[in-house]
Amino acid sequence: MTLVDFFSPTRPGPAAHLDSAVWPSDARYDAEGRIMVGGVALADIAETYGTAARVLDEREVRQRCRAYRKTFPEAEIAYAATALLIGAVADWVTGEGLSIVVRSSGELAAALDAGVDPKRIILHANGLPHETLVTAAARRVGRIVVGSLAEITLLAAVVTRPQRVLLRVCPGIERDSASDLDQPGFPLGEVDAAVAQVLGAPMLDLIGFHCHLGSQIYNPDHYGEAIRRMVAEMAQVRHDHDRILTDLDLGGGHAIAYRNGDAEMNLPELSAIIEDALDAACARQHYPRPNVALEPGRGIVARAGVTLYRVLSVKYSDGGYMSVVIDSETRTKTGTFAGMAVANRRATGPMVTTTVAGRAGDVILATDARLPADLRPGELLAVPCTGAYQHGSPRTRVIAVREGHFAQLVRREPTLLDRDAS
Missing domain, CATH: 3.20.20.10 (Alanine racemase)
Structure with a gap:
């Protein structure tokens, strides 16, 4: 029995899909399983500009x-x-x-x-x-x-x-x-x-x-x-x-x-x-x-925005839950993180209920997110429906996408957490 077998409940069903109720209308998976918005792979945006980053379609x-x-x-x-x-x-x-x-x-x-x-x-x-x-x-x-x-x-x-x-x-x-x-x-x-x-x-x-x-x-x-x-x-x-x-x-x-x-x-x-x-x-x-x-x-x-975060750590509990820390700087508890999905690959295995926290470690962003049981540090998470009201942080960079092109609209400002880490 592996560690994944302890997780409950799991949903091994079909491969993940993008919910049209919360994602931009043109959001889709490409042939490599990456999430695309505005004809651009979100993973390419994260590689170019880093995270956290808010993408606007x-x-x-x-x-x-x-x-x-x-x-x-x-x-x-x-x-x-x-x-x-x-x-x-x-x-x-x-x-x-x-x-x-x-x-x-x-x-x-x-x-x-x-x-x-x-x-x-x-x-x-x-x-x-x-x-x-x-x-x-x-x-x-x-x-x-x-x-x-x-x-x-x-x-x-x-x-x-x-x-x-x-x-x-x-x-x-x-x-x-x-x-x-x-x-x-x-x-x-x-x-x-x-x-x-x-x-x-x-x-x-x-x-x-x-x-x-x-x-x-x-x-x-x-x-x-x-x-x-x-x-x-x-x-x-x-x-x-x-x-x-x-x-x-x-x-x-x-x-x-x-x-x-x-x-x-x-x-x-x-x-x-x-x-x-x-x-x-x-x-x-x-x-x-x-x-x-x-x-x-x-x-x-709101629905035009997708915010990207890197997974910093993943921990498992005996109670069948997973805890994830991402590079979010928000200090406001919000339920919008519950709809997040892995952006760099299409999840096909078991999904587990996950608690998600920001990198400060003391702010819980979600307690009921459903994420892949095999999630790993370094992977990319995308939170849909985050175009409104400074989701993440006022300092989060903003990237516009359109017809396969992307460009930075707002640069990210350094924070105290950056200085503490340096």
Whole structure:
């Protein structure tokens, strides 16, 4: 009896395959059993640039932009840059007709440096310093979203020409994710004071409402209910202030799957619900149909990303489990590592439940990953669906792939662990 015989449970079945629910649509195995993305072997990228490395499939990003535009032909699609904003991504999404949403001074600077037309930028003013708002107003950013009376006061003090404004409203919708503990913005019933303050500022042009329902929302009915409540509030503004608001930004938060079986947003169903809710709400309130915007972030880039790591050590336990340490620098526990796969060969033997830790040794990244029982140090692991939210580390290098070519977009910065090892 070998050590592998102690592992339980094992799955000796067919050779490993790439799950279309989480991998880029063009991901496949080549004749040598290596995983290919964008026509490039991930092993070749690791050999060229080292690990950890995040690979971005340009084709996948563009396809997802096109899918949103096709599914929501009457809506403006604005990419939520918090998911991932580097110059190439800005070029890809704006080249596909998307606007860009920024929420920090750094994101605004990055978008402007990337050459994004300021008119296509939506800026959230929450927590931004005076200097950033001055820059935004001077560069004539298309829309600024304000969610408090203090933000309105600050913005009114810095603008010197008409600036289009959206009020961030909290419609009070129950969310799917328990991690969303609050909904920023003006609660329904407290919007009137904000409306009056914006209308009283000569240089602020109130054009509509914005809402953010949370993250990883998979039930499209939440957006339908938000529309009904927001349109009713817009009708109240018309009644009280004789002002017709023309824009309704429904934010993002569309759920994606990080592993097979995860609930995710069905975009065609969401589109149908939005259309039905708009028709019903506008008819009920006798209100003109507003311009609608959506702000997907991870829905655009998450599945386009695959992050590569080297196996540093492999240990076995009598309980039938395997423990693996990889060269990850992340210090945040995440379940996304459970979907990892060996990238340098196609696994055909038994698979075992594996605990995966980063190279610092004290951070568990996954407790239920299924990896080959014969995994060895030096092999390459790939984690799919990691294009969004700085997976791995802000310092991780980023490599773009397209039609058999690859190029480095972001270089990796040395860390304390590198200096300690030297």
